Amino acid sequence: MLKLAFCKQPDLKQWFVRNEVNLFRYRFNKMSSKGKIRFFELSKFNLESIEKGEITGELEANLNDCSNITTASAKTWYRIPWTQVGRLVTRRSIFIDEGKAYVPEEDLIEFVVGKFRSECNRWLAGLAKKFDVMMENEQERLVPILKSFGNTIADADFSSTEGRLTINSIETMRKTSLPPCIRQLLDALQVDNKLKHDGRVHLWAFFKAAGMPLEDALKFTFTRMTAYANPEKEFKYNVRHVYGKEGGGKGVGAYGCSTKIKALPVEGQYQGCPFKHQRNLKQQLRNWGVKEVDIDKIKKKADDGHYQVACNQFFKSTHKDKEEKLDLITILHPNNFFDQSFDWNTGEHKLLKAEDTAKSEAMETSTYEPAWETTLPMSQAEKESQSQKEFEQDDFMEE
Amino acid sequence: MVSSNLVFASDEIAVSEEVLSSYYKEYFPLDPFIEWLGYRNDETLSRREFSFTLKDDVYTRFRSFTSKEELHQAFIKTKPEKIDIGAIYNYSCKHRLSPDFKEEQRELVFDIDISDYDDVRTCCQEARICQKCWPLMSICVKVLEETLKTAFGFEQILFVFSGRRGIHCWVFDEEARKLNGAERFALAHYCQVTAQQIGTSHRLHTHIQNALKITDLYWDEYLETQDLLGTEEGIDSFLKYVKLDDSIKNEWKEQMLKYDTTMERWSIFQQKRKEAQSKKYRDRLFIERIKIAVTYPRIDIKVTEGFNHLLKAPFSVHPKTGKVCVPFNADDVDSFDCDNVPTVFSLRKNDEELVKVIEKQEGDMSKKYYHGEMKESVKIFTDLLNQVFSE
Incomplete structure (x- = not known):
């Protein structure tokens, strides 16, 4: 049923596959080693194992340098094409030679999970193809049910009202209402007068969703990205493209927390989530004027991997009044941070306006139910622009 | 035309349409180029994406060509300032809006720009590059070559000077061309040490x-x-x-x-x-x-990761320097002099001499690009193609 509901939309599909894979991984890990051996026998993977005698000298040194498992403790090593253990290659935690990865038995789970993931994707791709035909006679019965599944997972759209952010207000907003990930980009832009491609797109997409008019976004780009010889010529098209005025016309949706957390910014890139990627988070927070007591709290959350909780703490620390109500705020998206902050500072936030009854508070908390353990679903706009990443990449496989 | 020698900035030169046109007509190694992009098959060629950047930065994506002649005509007619190469799709690019239109093959590519190294060089900044910072590119070439060959087992690797500020690397091996998105992602991240x-x-x-x-x-x-x-x-x-x-x-x-x-x-x-x-x-x-x-090589990971990412074609002309994006031998990277590569202007200047040389040649060898300044880089390219097709 879920397979049917999710097979048509890439991000729902991705969510489904991720959870199926997690479940599979959990089950596999629960199996006894006997069970695993039986599983391998039944699955007929025909893995090429390496003779113990072969593992000496240079090869032994290489295996020890590259794997998390030492040759002394590993049971058996297998030689597998590197393409079948993508995760291990991405993490650079195996030795690869001549296209073959040397995988210790302990890491074989990655190979099995990889197989399972591509199987999952294949089922879904197959279903998606047949979907329209299957649903022909189900317009009244199944289709509404399927639609309702989709809605509970991804219903968020975080666009603000047009004109909420403008070129004139951005400098004030920067200190009061812009989310840390965007402030980080603006800080870098101020120092370098330039941003790398990803950073620029993240910024423009945020502007668009924050309601900044196109003219303002263009003006901002031309006057602030001055390290380029001719920003007008170089970026006019790109900004217009983000705003949906060039190309396909859809434009780029604002990037959400999950994208930013998953991003892998390299030296000189700032498009990530500061709570995950900022190496000197404490100093950064100090520069942004966060109180010393709060800095430790935020840092702790960030260190524990609760990046969005850390962002919430940041919001709490940088906003005033009605602390008991600030506690109820949950940030779902960079643009959601901006909106809530804007509303809060203008006294328009629904938590401020709501009657002080237990009922309304209960309602607010339930609408903003946090989902820290899983990554948050992406907004509607984001879905359209989400670049193909890890899980989704399996879509290319054997469809 | 006078404008062809007009100097905008220290290293920026306007390349006029006329100069470009004569380059495409006479010096661009069209035969081996086409042989490569379709892997000796016109049907495959027709599914390959080309992108032209025309005058005034007009991008045109998803062009496709069914034959050498058609491409040649397009070159002469549109005089593209920049030619980018994309993936081979399952259908001709004309059907790109079809729901199951998708990438089928694509060389594995790497793109490295010297401007990403501004914090570790004092000689130049931005797009400028000189003999003092070129060693950074030498390291890139050697690290990439070593990794691709010994770890991943690829053999058919082409390094190309990108015309101004960096290098491109193309892997032609069939296994490399058929890597899917997830595999490219894994390989790219393996090659990105921080x-x-x-x-x-x-x-x-x-x-x-x-x-x-x-x-x-x-x-x-x-x-x-x-x-x-x-x-x-x-x-x-x-x-x-x-x-x-x-x-x-x-x-x-x-x-x-x-x-x-x-x-x-x-x-x-x-x-x-x-x-x-x-x-x-x-x-x-x-x-x-x-x-x-x-x-450590600062590769532009998006380019390597993407199945359908465009990359500037070898032998195209950099619109701001007039330099030809020439392939070079990885073993000779240390002595590669990026200020001494053929340019559309130098080719023109030496044209008379070359005409005398090719008068004595017959058949294929009478093509200008097999001689003179272009000779060496075209040979590197055709040698690699011979390796590809000998399998």
Whole structure:
């Protein structure tokens, strides 16, 4: 049923596959080693194992340098094409030679999970193809049910009202209402007068969703990205493209927390989530004027991997009044941070306006139910622009 | 046309349509180029994406051609300032809006720009590149070649000067062309080592060890010519990669400031490294971390990751320098002189001489690109193609 509901939309599909894979991984890990051996026998993977005698000298040194498992403790090593253990290659935690990865038995789970993931994707791709035909006679019965599944997972759209952010207000907003990930980009832009491609797109997409008019976004780009010889010529098209005025016309949706957390910014890139990627988070927070007591709290959350909780703490620390109500705020998206902050500072936030009854508070908390353990679903706009990443990449496989 | 020699900035030259047109007509190695893009099959060729950048930065994506003649006509008619090559799709690009239109094959590609190294070079900034910072590109070529060949087992690798500020690398192997998105993602991340990934005392991955061996071939000379530790900021930029308390780092810094030259200051790092080995300091890999931070190839990961990412075609002309994007031999990368590559202007200048040479030639060999300035790079390209087709 879920397979049917999710097979048509890439991000729902991705969510489904991720959870199926997690479940599979959990089950596999629960199996006894006997069970695993039986599983391998039944699955007929025909893995090429390496003779113990072969593992000496240079090869032994290489295996020890590259794997998390030492040759002394590993049971058996297998030689597998590197393409079948993508995760291990991405993490650079195996030795690869001549296209073959040397995988210790302990890491074989990655190979099995990889197989399972591509199987999952294949089922879904197959279903998606047949979907329209299957649903022909189900317009009244199944289709509404399927639609309702989709809605509970991804219903968020975080666009603000047009004109909420403008070129004139951005400098004030920067200190009061812009989310840390965007402030980080603006800080870098101020120092370098330039941003790398990803950073620029993240910024423009945020502007668009924050309601900044196109003219303002263009003006901002031309006057602030001055390290380029001719920003007008170089970026006019790109900004217009983000705003949906060039190309396909859809434009780029604002990037959400999950994208930013998953991003892998390299030296000189700032498009990530500061709570995950900022190496000197404490100093950064100090520069942004966060109180010393709060800095430790935020840092702790960030260190524990609760990046969005850390962002919430940041919001709490940088906003005033009605602390008991600030506690109820949950940030779902960079643009959601901006909106809530804007509303809060203008006294328009629904938590401020709501009657002080237990009922309304209960309602607010339930609408903003946090989902820290899983990554948050992406907004509607984001879905359209989400670049193909890890899980989704399996879509290319054997469809 | 006078405008063809008009100089905009120190290294920017306007390439006129007329000059471009004559380059495409006479010097562009169309035969081997087409042979490559369709892998000797016109049907495959018709599914390959071309993108032209026309006058005034007009991009036109998803062009496709069914034959050599058609491409030749398009070159002459539209005189593209820039030619990009995309993937081979399952259908001709005319059907790109079809729901199951998708990538089928694509060379594995790498793109490295020298402008990403501005923090570790003092000779030039931005798009400028010179013999003093070229060693960074040499390291890239050698690290990539070593990784692609020994680890991933690829053999058909082409390195191309990108015409202005960097290099491109194309892997033609069939296995490489057929990698899917997830596999490209994995490979790209395997090839992206950052300083943060170097811990304080663990064993280094073979790939990192190999990269460091290559770096060591250039390190001392690079450090000295760039004078990277010549200033206090320079020292700070290195100390940033040392994972020790500030008090210790300040102590080191004071010791370094007693000396004047980069090499003397670097020897303090080396001395500290020896002391670290005897467990005096917790961080025992700072030398390695610094070397990785400064010299490890800074690949544009999006290009390698993407199945359908466009990359400038070999032998196209850089619109701002007039330089031809020539392939070069990885073994000769150290002596590659990016200021001495064929340009549309130099080709024109030497045209008369070349005409005399080809008058004596027959058949294919009467093509201008097999002689003169283009000869060497075209040979590197055709040799690689022969290797591809001999399998």
